Amino acid sequence: xxxxxxxxxxxxxxxxxxxxxxxxxxxxxxxxxxxxxxxxxxxxxxxxxxxxxxxxxxxxxxxxxxxxxxxxxxxxxxxxxxxxxxxxxxxxxxxxxxxxxxxxxxxxxxxxxxxxxxxxxxxxxxxxxxxxxxxxxxxxxxxxxxxxxxxxxxxxxxxxxxxxxxxxxxxxxxxxxxxxxxxxxxxxxxxxxxxxxxxxxxxxxxxxxxxxxxxxxxxxxxxxxxxxxxxxxxxxxxxxxxxxxxxxxxxxxxxxxxxxxxxxxxxxxxxxxxxxxxxxxxxxxxxxxxxxxxxxxxxxxxxxxx
Amino acid sequence: xxxxxxxxxxxxxxxxxxxxxxxxxxxxxxxxxxxxxxxxxxxxxxxxxxxxxxxxxxxxxxxxxxxxxxxxxxxxxxxxxxxxxxxxxxxxxxxxxxxxxxxxxxxxxxxxxxxxxxxxxxxxxxxxxxxxxxxxxxxxxxxxxxxxxxxxxxxxxxxxxxxxxxxxxxxxxxxxxxxxxxxxxxxxxxxxxxxxxxxxxxxxxxxxxxxxxxxxxxxxxxx
Numbered sequence: 001x002x003x004x005x006x007x008x009x010x011x012x013x014x015x016x017x018x019x020x021x022x023x024x025x026x027x028x029x030x031x032x033x034x035x036x037x038x039x040x041x042x043x044x045x046x047x048x049x050x051x052x053x054x055x056x057x058x059x060x061x062x063x064x065x066x067x068x069x070x071x072x073x074x075x076x077x078x079x080x081x082x083x084x085x086x087x088x089x090x091x092x093x094x095x096x097x098x099x100x101x102x103x104x105x106x107x108x109x110x111x112x113x114x115x116x117x118x119x120x121x122x123x124x125x126x127x128x129x130x131x132x133x134x135x136x137x138x139x140x141x142x143x144x145x146x147x148x149x150x151x152x153x154x155x156x157x158x159x160x161x162x163x164x165x166x167x168x169x170x171x172x173x174x175x176x177x178x179x180x181x182x183x184x185x186x187x188x189x190x191x192x193x194x195x196x197x198x199x200x201x202x203x204x205x206x207x208x209x210x211x212x213x214x215x216x217x218x219x220x221x222x223x224x225x226x227x228x229x230x231x232x233x234x235x236x237x238x239x240x241x242x243x244x245x246x247x248x249x250x251x252x253x254x255x256x257x258x259x260x261x262x263x264x265x266x267x268x269x270x271x272x273x274x275x276x277x278x279x280x281x282x283x284x285x286x287x288x289x290x291x292x293x294x295x296x297x298x299x300x301x302x303x304x305x306x
Numbered sequence: 307x308x309x310x311x312x313x314x315x316x317x318x319x320x321x322x323x324x325x326x327x328x329x330x331x332x333x334x335x336x337x338x339x340x341x342x343x344x345x346x347x348x349x350x351x352x353x354x355x356x357x358x359x360x361x362x363x364x365x366x367x368x369x370x371x372x373x374x375x376x377x378x379x380x381x382x383x384x385x386x387x388x389x390x391x392x393x394x395x396x397x398x399x400x401x402x403x404x405x406x407x408x409x410x411x412x413x414x415x416x417x418x419x420x421x422x423x424x425x426x427x428x429x430x431x432x433x434x435x436x437x438x439x440x441x442x443x444x445x446x447x448x449x450x451x452x453x454x455x456x457x458x459x460x461x462x463x464x465x466x467x468x469x470x471x472x473x474x475x476x477x478x479x480x481x482x483x484x485x486x487x488x489x490x491x492x493x494x495x496x497x498x499x500x501x502x503x504x505x506x507x508x509x510x511x512x513x514x515x516x517x518x519x520x521x522x523x524x525x526x527x528x529x
Contacts, residue, residue: 100435
């Protein structure tokens with residue numbers, strides 16, 4: 001496990017902002033952190049990015065506890081965070097993108113090579129000499145992500161990474177994030193309000209409410225989509241057993257298969273995939289199935305998909 | 307009476323110009339080395355009594371220069387605690403007085419400049435792997451125009467200072483005579499032409515320093 005937080009507690013003026021008993025992130029894994037405003041997502045991200053100290057608990061990088069200023073400084077070189085409010089230093093786009101690489105003492109040739117590559121990935125090629133603060137909000141956000149991605153960190157933390165990005169560029173940013181995770185083994189943690197984005201990108205979803213992690217056990221399962229008796233049925237390979245509170249929160253229909261993302265506040269420890277008769281989309285479409293959420297009051301049941 | 311050209315060509319004017327420039331620049335450099343970090347710390351750290359420190363700092367901006375001259379005179383004179391250093395009536399004494407004068411100006415303006423910097427500068431630098439000092443440097447870089455304004459204001463204050471320079475330097479010809487003390491002396495002697503020429507040279511030196519600073523900042527801004 002590349003990054004782990006244990007028994008983390010953070011309060012502001014006596015009000016608990018974050019409480020996380022055990023939270024870990026693997027290499028090459030994309031984790032979505034979802035929840036309403038004020039749920040404590042940003043506070044948790046800052047603690048994970050070593051930008052804020054928890055009142056209690058510890059953060060581990062490669063299973064080693066990060067303690068003391070020197071240790072925090074060294075670890076911070078491997079963990080990079082992009083804040084939800086995009087920000088550019090006073091200087092050119094090129095200088096902005098090169099900032100972190102210069103801190104790491106890379107050669108000028110290597111820096112320029114990596115900067116050119118990153119700016120190209122985020123559609124900012126040709127902007128190198130432009131003053132960064134003259135860019136639009138969406139461009140500055142893409143620059144901020146490029147400035148982080150170019151460092152190829154072990155852990156990349158993104159707080160609402162596409163909140164200001166033009167709709168047409170969102171998928172491109174997501175592709176880069178996915179490629180970074182897959183090719184470089186970067187553990188990516190994304191806080192997002194966009195449930196669809198969480199489903200598209202993440203292999204795991206964590207829900208936060210009032211500082212508490214409601215669900216750390218979400219998984220993506222693959223199953224087969226079949227049509228029978230005029231309805232659409234989902235058949236999942238095996239049952240999913242979550243560690244705590246789980247239920248289906250969304251479905252993503254692929255070509256001949258269906259991916260079910262688990263994750264909400266229903267108190268199910270064992271989930272079988274319910275009938276999706278009412279959904280009825282054609283394979284290839286993406287749908288969010290809200291009606292499948294069972295309420296906490298309902299008894300735990302197993303439903304057969306057939 | 308000498309013509310303006312003869313006055314400018316005179317050996318004493320060159321000595322005065324060089325000494326004024328040297329002591330003022332030295333004092334500004336020393337004061338900046340202390341005041342810029344002080345302004346940065348004052349802006350970025352919260353501590354009990356911070357408001358009072360800022361109030362005192364702003365009050366020191368209006369401190370009469372003769373008061374500083376008097377206090378330092380008492381410290382450096384033969385009956386003072388630092389009499390053994392024999393600094394009174396030396397260029398070093400002038401520099402000490404000018405440092406004390408420039409310190410609150412540069413500190414206050416640095417504090418104001420850094421305080422106006424977006425807090426995300428430091429935060430973003432840290433997220434990209436900067437250490438504490440590197441993040442502080444990033445903040446200073448963002449505030450550089452305001453800080454340089456403070457340094458230039460400090461230089462302007464010390465090169466135009468007469469009270470403490472007179473008291474601590476003694477206006478000794480060829481040794482501690484600066485623009486301001488020379489102008490005061492020449493005016494009292496009725497040599498107005500010489501006073502005006504020296505005043506014009508003083509303004510030219512101040513203009514030159516400002517032009518260099520402005521050019522440096524402009525070139526960095528356009529990069």
